[in-house]
Amino acid sequence: MAEPETITDPADPRLADYTGLTDVELRRRREPAEGLFIAEGEKVIRRAVAAGFRMRSMLLTPKWLDVMADVITDTPAPVHVVEPGLAEAVTGYHVHRGALASMERKPLPTAPELLATARRVAILEGLVDHTNLGAIFRSAAALGMDAVLLSPDCADPLYRRAVKVSMGAVFAVPYARLDLWPAALGTVREAGFELLALTPSGADDLPAAAPHLIPKAAVMLGAEGDGLTDKALAAADRRVRIPMAHGIDSLNVGAAAAVTFYAVNAGV
Template identity: 55%
Template sequence: MAVLVPIEDPADPRLADYRDLRDVELRKHLEGEHGLFLAEGEKVVRRAVEAGHAPRSFLMAPRWLDGLADVLDRSDAPCYVLEERLAEQVTGFHVHRGALASLHRPPLRSLDEVLDGARSVLVLEDLVDHTNVGAVFRSGAALGFDAVLLAPRCADPLYRRSIKVGMGAVFTMAWTRLPDWHDALPDLSSRGFTTVALTLADDAVGIEEAVAGLDRVALVLGSEGHGLSSRWEQSADRRAIIPMAEGIDSLNVAAASAVACWVTARR
């Protein structure tokens, strides 16, 4: 059972895992160095622990203790209890969901392990917005995709904001980073996947036509600004568009992923 530790000083060194949560660069350095990630909110904290991630500690306002009592009962990690005004001084924002957990970051899984038995996967190239990465994970999970593969420069799906937007989908979906950016799509093709790139290329066909009848599909999505690199666009097996009303040529990548996942799931 977690030990409840009342905290009255926001500078207490035991709260180091939770400091300056709005500073993205600082958090990336701290979380990478110490092998941790954060979960925010009762539902997300619960999903992280139920998925098997081991807590380092919890930080909660007193009113959230009862709602997460069963989670705390199953953990030996300390639970730091402090008033919400003090929690705001530690984290740098109002923790309106009242609960945070610091958890041990799992080792990155191998590509072979993640693709074992998979039929539908999402492949993300250089998405740098944590909100978009979380939303893509959520769409993939909701529509029955098996895995997500990330290019080396993609945002961290275990960053607090990604996890929160994705409602913990990263805990249930298999995922990893691609070891080789240049030949990532040809490698997927050699593994039996048909790679379908979402792009405005001249030879792109409607997404329904592009995925019709396919057994194993890898949907490929590009960065928020420039979309896919020319290398990935050209090395994909097929290129597809989402048909839209005249005058509109694209959607936000998170919205596009939801539409493409829905169409692909119905193939």
């Protein structure tokens, strides 16, 4: 362990990992480039550590020192103690969870590596909303998906908000980026997967498609509002819809994902 050190200067270079956290554009560029991500709140930090991510440093307000004592003991990373006002000055927001950790990214697996052992895969296209992405990861992990594959334009699952909304589930289910889109979907098919595209205009009802009986199933979901693109739909083996009642035209993407993950796994 490192002895916690109090910092009082917002320009202290030891706080560099935590500057401007509310500037999404900046952080989106910086974090992957610098190989870090931010875990926020006690639970998420513990889960990141438990998932084997190396801690670069921790930033705590004083009252969190006791709560995090065991984590501090177990890590060689420096622990920066700052007053709430300084935390806000550095990060740009009121850090009401009082505990942030800068964690080191691990190299992502490749899609073929994940496909070699998976039976249930979620493929997400154009999910740029961190809240939706985090929620979908939480459901994917909880409901037994083996892996998540992301189109090139999906947001970063390790962005702070996505991590937080996922409750750390982004650490629990492995994921990979698909670089060529939608060509990489062919790779998924060659790995023995049937590609089911979820779309309100699908020809088959989800229950009728009996997805739980498919030996290797890849379920494709698009972003809230727009859904899957035409080229993604064209690359699928089947287009399925979740039956709708009361004249409602769609579910939100988080709900559609949860239903689909359930149906393709323990669903029946």
